[in-house]
Amino acid sequence: PNYEYIITSRPEPNVLLIQLNRPKALNALCSPLFKELNQALKDADRDDSVGAMVLTGSEKAFAAGADIKEMKDKQFADVYKNRFLGDWADMTKIGKPIIAAVSGYALGGGCELALMCDIILASPTAKFGQPEINLGVIPGGGGSQRLAQLIGKSRAMEVVLTGRMFTAQEADKWGMISRVVGEGEGQVVKDAIAMAKEISEKSQIAVQAAKEVVNEAYETTLTEGLKYERRIFHGLFATNDQKEGMAAFAEKRKANFTHS
Numbered sequence: 001p002n003y004e005y006i007i008t009s010r011p012e013p014n015v016l017l018i019q020l021n022r023p024k025a026l027n028a029l030c031s032p033l034f035k036e037l038n039q040a041l042k043d044a045d046r047d048d049s050v051g052a053m054v055l056t057g058s059e060k061a062f063a064a065g066a067d068i069k070e071m072k073d074k075q076f077a078d079v080y081k082n083r084f085l086g087d088w089a090d091m092t093k094i095g096k097p098i099i100a101a102v103s104g105y106a107l108g109g110g111c112e113l114a115l116m117c118d119i120i121l122a123s124p125t126a127k128f129g130q131p132e133i134n135l136g137v138i139p140g141g142g143g144s145q146r147l148a149q150l151i152g153k154s155r156a157m158e159v160v161l162t163g164r165m166f167t168a169q170e171a172d173k174w175g176m177i178s179r180v181v182g183e184g185e186g187q188v189v190k191d192a193i194a195m196a197k198e199i200s201e202k203s204q205i206a207v208q209a210a211k212e213v214v215n216e217a218y219e220t221t222l223t224e225g226l227k228y229e230r231r232i233f234h235g236l237f238a239t240n241d242q243k244e245g246m247a248a249f250a251e252k253r254k255a256n257f258t259h260s
């Protein structure tokens with residue numbers, strides 16, 4: 001498909017790379033960009049040849065937030081009636097893993113976009129933040145809730161109330177991201193693609209089940225979550241990939257998953 005605000009490619013046969021491509025506005029997330037992003041993710045989720053996805057921006061900016069110029073004149077009546085950001089969390093319904101490769105600014109909606117991905121890898125240049133407070137508003141794309149869950153109350157309060165940026169190293173220390181990758185232009189994208197490739201070589205049924213159960217931990221109690229995990233675990237014994245994976249181990253060979 002021909003997109004205007006994103007670039008999609010296949011750096012590996014089973015990996016989809018989505019690059020936000022609005023460089024002049026530091027990848028500010030205008031509505032059409034977001035629409036294209038959701039479309040690309042939904043298409044990939046339905047495409048059997050895609051095992052995992054990587055979402056990235058540019059060296060300078062993952063995304064500098066929602067588009068402030070697009071938002072500035074909106075009224076309550078518009079945003080409410082027309083459900084502004086109604087499609088914002090659509091990507092949390094995607095079954096396949098999405099890895100965020102963050103370089104440069106990930107601010108406001110940009111930080112929240114990374115937080116909706118399954119794994120975040122950051123370049124040493126990454127700068128996260130929720131600066132909405134400086135615009136007279138608050139995070140609107142999940143930042144207050146996801147940060148509170150991930151980095152704890154005091155840190156979430158600090159970054160949401162002061163709007164200050166925090167570094168990749170802080171995000172790492174706080175447990176918000178998987179890790180800070182080595183220096184060098186493009187390194188974070190390379191590492192994310194390698195991780196996505198590794199994931200795409202597993203049983204895609206098991207991968208989606210694993211994503212589903214980890215996500216459940218953020219939605220429910222421990223008792224319910226453990227029950228949920230056990231049910232899904234049991235269910236995987238109905239798959240060919242479970243038979244193949246365990247037979248391959250016993251026969252000391254590499255598993256040949258058929259995603260069935």
Ligand code: HXC
Nearest residue numbers: 024025026028064065066067068069107108109131140141
């Ligand atoms: C619209 C933006 C933008 C944004 C940058 N630009 N961020 N346009 N919305 N969020 C535009 C600038 O207006 C400018 O356009 C061009 O991108 C380059 O930006 P500069 O400011 O000139 O670059 P620099 O001096 O390097 O500063 C980088 C920056 C700064 C620190 C990231 O751009 C900045 O503070 N941006 C806003 C960050 C922010 O407040 N984000 C939260 C948005 S609210 P021109 O035309 O002048 O060249 C939000 C709510 C989320 O995200 C709700 C849920 C989705």
